[in-house]
Amino acid sequence: xxxxxxxxxxxVQGPAALDAVQPLTGVELQSLAYYTFAHGEVANVRATIxxxxxxxxxxxxIFVPPQSADRVWQAILTSGSPPAVVPAGLGARxxxxxxxxxxxxxSDIDDSTTPxxxxxxxxxxxxxxxxxGMSALRDQKDRGVTRKLVGFEMLDRGIARPGHExxxxxxxxxxxxxxxxxxxxxxxxxxxxxxxxxxAPETELDVDIxxxxxxxxxxxxxxxxxxx
Numbered sequence: 001x002x003x004x005x006x007x008x009x010x011x012v013q014g015p016a017a018l019d020a021v022q023p024l025t026g027v028e029l030q031s032l033a034y035y036t037f038a039h040g041e042v043a044n045v046r047a048t049i050x051x052x053x054x055x056x057x058x059x060x061x062i063f064v065p066p067q068s069a070d071r072v073w074q075a076i077l078t079s080g081s082p083p084a085v086v087p088a089g090l091g092a093r094x095x096x097x098x099x100x101x102x103x104x105x106x107s108d109i110d111d112s113t114t115p116x117x118x119x120x121x122x123x124x125x126x127x128x129x130x131x132x133g134m135s136a137l138r139d140q141k142d143r144g145v146t147r148k149l150v151g152f153e154m155l156d157r158g159i160a161r162p163g164h165e166x167x168x169x170x171x172x173x174x175x176x177x178x179x180x181x182x183x184x185x186x187x188x189x190x191x192x193x194x195x196x197x198x199x200a201p202e203t204e205l206d207v208d209i210x211x212x213x214x215x216x217x218x219x220x221x222x223x224x225x226x227x228x
Contacts, residue, residue, distance in 0.1 A: 011062070057226055114140060121141070163176065176191070179191070
């Protein structure tokens with residue numbers, strides 16, 4: 001049953017997330033492991049609190065009834081002394097998730113890509129029983145992929161955007177799936193699918209930015225990893 005309409009989601013992300021949310025709940029957040037959740041109250045509103053997020057930072061996603069979302073939102077904004085929470089939109093979140101090399105469905109992964117191509121083979125339960133796509137995935141694992149998602153940073157001035165063509169060795173290799181200028185890393189970065197011969201770190205590529213070829217190089221993923 002689709003229960004989406006029963007929940008509103010508020011995401012508090014960043015190094016100060018724990019300090020901002022803990023005063024509002026009786027749930028012991030410090031002991032809540034990453035990718036786990038607990039039930040309780042936030043700002044006296046029943047809630048599910050998960051230690052998850054899509055930014056590469058520590059944080060919490062808080063599920064509350066839609067009619068109470070504004071009340072919880074206002075409490076979060078004024079939590080802490082001094083308050084440590086600043087509202088941020090989808091563009092900021094997208095920049096953060098790209099720095100952390102978190103794949104975005106519809107851009108970096110979709111029904112035309114496989115976990116092995118996307119560097120997500122660790123998400124597949126290789127030792128479990130039959131599942132949809134098992135034979136195709138195991139066959140691809142044995143044969144090897146014909147393309148792989150890589151991270152790159154721009155060497156020349158310019159920002160790679162989704163859809164820009166990627167070239168190497170005089171041939172078109174693929175297209176950019178995600179790309180932006182990151183204010184934290186202060187460089188232009190992106191993701192693209194390229195043949196295996198072009199996946200080694202330091203490999204140089206060209207990105208066609210509105211008819212101009214700009215140099216880029218392959219770098220290890222993620223671009224940024226938080227200190228734990």
